[in-house]
Amino acid sequence: MKRFAAILLALVLLASSVPALAAGSGGGDKLVAITFDDGPGPYTEALLDALKTRGVQATFFVLGSRVERYGRLVERMYGEGHQIANHTYSHKALKGLSDAAVTEQITSTAQIISAAAGKELRCVVRPPYGSYNARVLELLGAPGIFWSIDPEDWKYRNADTVFDHIVSKVRDGDIILLHDIHPTSVDAAVKVVDKLLADGYTFVTVNELFRRKGVPMEDGVMYFSCRNATVRGALTAPAMTYEIGGDGCFITLASADDAPIYYTTDGSDPLYKGKLYSSPVKTYGDCTVRAVAAFELNGSRSPVMTQELAVSPAAPAITAVGTRVTITGEGRLFYTLDGKRPTINSNRYTGAFTAAPGTLIRAVAIGEGNMISAETRETLLGAGALVRDAEAGDWYYGAVEKTVTGKLMFLTDKQYFKPDVAMTRASVLETLYRMAGSPPVSGAAASALFADVSDNASYAGAVRWAYQNGICTGEGGRFHPSGYVTREELAAFLYRLARVGGQDVSAAADLRAFADADTVDAYAAAPLAFAVAKGLMNGEEGSELRPHAYATRAQVAVIVTRYMALYNK
Numbered sequence: 001m002k003r004f005a006a007i008l009l010a011l012v013l014l015a016s017s018v019p020a021l022a023a024g025s026g027g028g029d030k031l032v033a034i035t036f037d038d039g040p041g042p043y044t045e046a047l048l049d050a051l052k053t054r055g056v057q058a059t060f061f062v063l064g065s066r067v068e069r070y071g072r073l074v075e076r077m078y079g080e081g082h083q084i085a086n087h088t089y090s091h092k093a094l095k096g097l098s099d100a101a102v103t104e105q106i107t108s109t110a111q112i113i114s115a116a117a118g119k120e121l122r123c124v125v126r127p128p129y130g131s132y133n134a135r136v137l138e139l140l141g142a143p144g145i146f147w148s149i150d151p152e153d154w155k156y157r158n159a160d161t162v163f164d165h166i167v168s169k170v171r172d173g174d175i176i177l178l179h180d181i182h183p184t185s186v187d188a189a190v191k192v193v194d195k196l197l198a199d200g201y202t203f204v205t206v207n208e209l210f211r212r213k214g215v216p217m218e219d220g221v222m223y224f225s226c227r228n229a230t231v232r233g234a235l236t237a238p239a240m241t242y243e244i245g246g247d248g249c250f251i252t253l254a255s256a257d258d259a260p261i262y263y264t265t266d267g268s269d270p271l272y273k274g275k276l277y278s279s280p281v282k283t284y285g286d287c288t289v290r291a292v293a294a295f296e297l298n299g300s301r302s303p304v305m306t307q308e309l310a311v312s313p314a315a316p317a318i319t320a321v322g323t324r325v326t327i328t329g330e331g332r333l334f335y336t337l338d339g340k341r342p343t344i345n346s347n348r349y350t351g352a353f354t355a356a357p358g359t360l361i362r363a364v365a366i367g368e369g370n371m372i373s374a375e376t377r378e379t380l381l382g383a384g385a386l387v388r389d390a391e392a393g394d395w396y397y398g399a400v401e402k403t404v405t406g407k408l409m410f411l412t413d414k415q416y417f418k419p420d421v422a423m424t425r426a427s428v429l430e431t432l433y434r435m436a437g438s439p440p441v442s443g444a445a446a447s448a449l450f451a452d453v454s455d456n457a458s459y460a461g462a463v464r465w466a467y468q469n470g471i472c473t474g475e476g477g478r479f480h481p482s483g484y485v486t487r488e489e490l491a492a493f494l495y496r497l498a499r500v501g502g503q504d505v506s507a508a509a510d511l512r513a514f515a516d517a518d519t520v521d522a523y524a525a526a527p528l529a530f531a532v533a534k535g536l537m538n539g540e541e542g543s544e545l546r547p548h549a550y551a552t553r554a555q556v557a558v559i560v561t562r563y564m565a566l567y568n569k
Contacts, residue, residue, distance in 0.1 A: 029231040030172040030201045033209045034189065035059040035147065036180040037087055037126065040070035040077075047186045048076060056193055056203040057081050059299065060180070061126040061145075064089035064109030071116035078117040079271065083205035083299025085145065086110055086123040093131040094139075102139045119272055121298040124206060124217070132222065143217035145206055147177035148225035153185040162188035167195050173213060173227035175206065205299035208234075235259060235302035238277075238291040242309060244369035249311050250280040255293040259302070263291040270304060271297060285312045285372045313367040315374040320384045326352045331367035344370065357382035357401065358392045378415075381405055388415045399557035402564075408434045409557060419554035426459040426481035428490060428551070429472060431560060432497060433462035441465045450479035457481070471496045488524035488547035490556065491537060494563055495527035503567060507533035514545045521547070536562050 036047070039062055051058055060077055062084060067074050077084050088094070088105040089112075097105065106125060114120045125140045130147075137144055151165035162185065166176060176192070178185045193203065210217050214230035217223060238253045238261050253261050262274025265281060267288035274292065287309050294301035316329030327333050333349035334342045342364045355361060359380050365373040378386040379397075383405045390400040400417050403409040408431050412418055423431075438461070446453040446460035453463050463479060466472040471493055472479070485493075499505050508529035511517040520528055524547060531537040532545075536559050540546045551559075 031204050031209055031212060031231065032170060032172070032174050032176065032196060032201050033059055033204055033206045034176045034178065034193070035061060035206065036178050037061045038063060038066070038091065039180040040066055040073040041181040043183050043186045044070065044073050044180045047180050047189060048073065048080065050190045052080055054193055054197065057083070057205050058203070059083040059085050059206045061085045061087035062113065063087050063091055064112040067112045067116050074113060074116035075118055078119065078121070078298065081301065083207055084113055084117060084121060084123060085206065086113065086125045086142070088128055091128040093129050094127045094136045095131050095133050099139060102136060106140065119297070122296065123298065137220045137222060140220060142219055144222040145175065146222055146224045148174045150177045153182060153188060154179050157182060157184045159184045159187035159191065163191045166192050170196065171227065173209070173225050175225050207296050207299035211295055211300055235293050235300070237303045237305040238293050240289060240291070240305065240307050244311060244371065246369060248282040248284050248369055249309070249371060250282055251289060251309070252280045253277050253291050257293060259293040259295050261291055261293050262297070263289060265289055283309070284370055286310050312371040313365040313373045315376045316363045316365045318361055318363055318376055318378045318386060320380055320386050322384055323354050323356065323380065323382065324352050325355050325361060325380065327363050329365040331365040333363060333365055335361060335363040337361060341375065355380050360391055385411065386415065387411060387417050390417050390419060396554035396558050399554070399561040402561045403557045408560065409553070417553060419552060421553050422484040422550035423553055423556050424482050425479065425485050426463065428485045428493065428556060429462040429466045430459045431556065432471070432493060433465050435560060435564065439465065441468065443468060450474050450477065452478045453481055469500045471500065484550040486548050487537065487545070487551050488520060488528055490551045490559065491527040491531040492524050494536060494559070495530050498567070501567065505530050509533040511545065514539050514543060516544045516546065519547060520545065534566060536566070
């Protein structure tokens with residue numbers, strides 16, 4: 001049945017985003033910008049936690065020298081929607097510096113901020129100590145931001161005093177000065193935020209304060225507050241629509257605020273990897289669209305929109321009977337047998353075809369508007385078996401083919417070999433038992449031999465066979481069937497199996513050639529020396545036996561096929 005094209009229209013907001021209506025807002029039109037100087041520092045993270053809980057954005061005037069130590073926090077500030085601003089590198093009074101020194105203080109910090117944030121950011125500047133003149137303003141290369149409320153938190157170091165000073169004087173459009181390098185200032189800030197939210201204030205970044213008040217900021221001008229009467233709404237996330245045409249799916253993005261839009265179609269973060277939207281974006285398959293509307297990504301942006309676009313047909317299914325391969329699915333089906341990704345120019349599927357064992361079959365479905373499905377990728381092992389995680393170029397492929405088609409090992413979910421998964425003691429013995437021809441077993445029941453082996457377990461016969469032939473032993477009356485087998489245990493199983501079969505097991509390699517030979521347990525020394533001498537096992541990465549590492553399904557398959565070749569099994 002053809003899958004109906006659909007969009008999951010629920011918005012997924014990033015942790016950095018402000019919920020569309022209520023975050024950081026008391027519900028009124030009174031706007032205020034709370035700013036923090038001289039950080040980041042040891043108390044900044046707690047402040048960020050408190051602001052995030054309340055959905056409040058702030059502006060941080062950071063020092064380059066502090067960012068070098070606390071850069072992780074700058075990245076967090078940017079991600080969570082705060083504005084990062086420049087407070088120079090080392091907090092020197094700019095009026096007393098040369099032109100070159102002023103420029104260096106600002107430009108070096110701008111570079112440090114961008115490196116820490118992971119994105120090149122444009123930053124407003126606050127001169128240290130509020131010290132500036134016309135020459136300094138001209139050298140800023142950005143708008144200058146002063147303040148309209150200074151509670152002198154650096155002097156009083158008392159949260160209640162600072163709180164009282166701010167709430168008694170605050171007005172719509174104010175810029176509040178605090179310092180996040182003092183714990184008392186952080187405590188005061190949280191109290192101020194809670195109080196002003198309750199009084200109907202909305203907290204915004206400096207950039208948003210001026211945008212929402214309708215006042216453009218200019219480079220080289222110092223701003224103290226913004227009490228203009230105009231109040232624009234908060235930026236809203238972009239809206240998305242789509243249309244399937246004759247040559248693809250066309251995605252259209254729109255901002256209700258006529259703001260620039262930055263987007264991605266691969267699910268990545270548009271704050272970092274977003275492309276500037278200019279016209280409908282064409283896609284040929286399912287994708288995850290993420291977009292943000294922003295007049296300035298640093299401090300004047302919307303929540304991030306995430307929408308899943310599901311317009312492609314379902315991936316086709318591949319089945320096989322012997323070497324005859326069938327592909328089923330909706331739309332037009334295309335496939336390749338040469339390892340290349342299938343496209344509309346590849347083989348068009350019209351009916352079952354024959355493929356040789358070891359062939360990689362890749363198939364896609366193409367529907368309306370040339371929407372292309374996810375790819376189905378299967379390797380034909382032969383005997384009607386198809387596997388998704390083993391291909392002819394893999395070092396273990398030949399062993400997978402032999403053990404699966406020989407029914408010594410089986411695929412999981414009928415599709416996956418899972419080569420890197422460790423094998424249990426029970427599953428290894430089942431493989432060896434099948435290799436031995438699954439001979440009939442008599443004598444004591446499995447439960448009589450080991451307390452932790454049920455007579456109804458699929459591996460009960462293999463355990464009984466292995467125990468009766470001295471291939472395995474237990475410990476304290478228990479077999480531990482679900483325990484993973486180690487490489488040295490596997491060697492011991494094979495050594496004993498060969499001996500039971502009347503094979504000469506006297507061959508012994510010098511294990512001292514391996515760097516970890518002294519970690520081999522005494523019981524496994526002879527079996528490992530035998531396995532290495534016979535070429536059943538090699539060193540991992542050439543120089544280590546790794547005797548206590550778990551044996552993976554790929555390793556067991558390879559070792560078992562070597563054993564069969566050695567003894568003509």
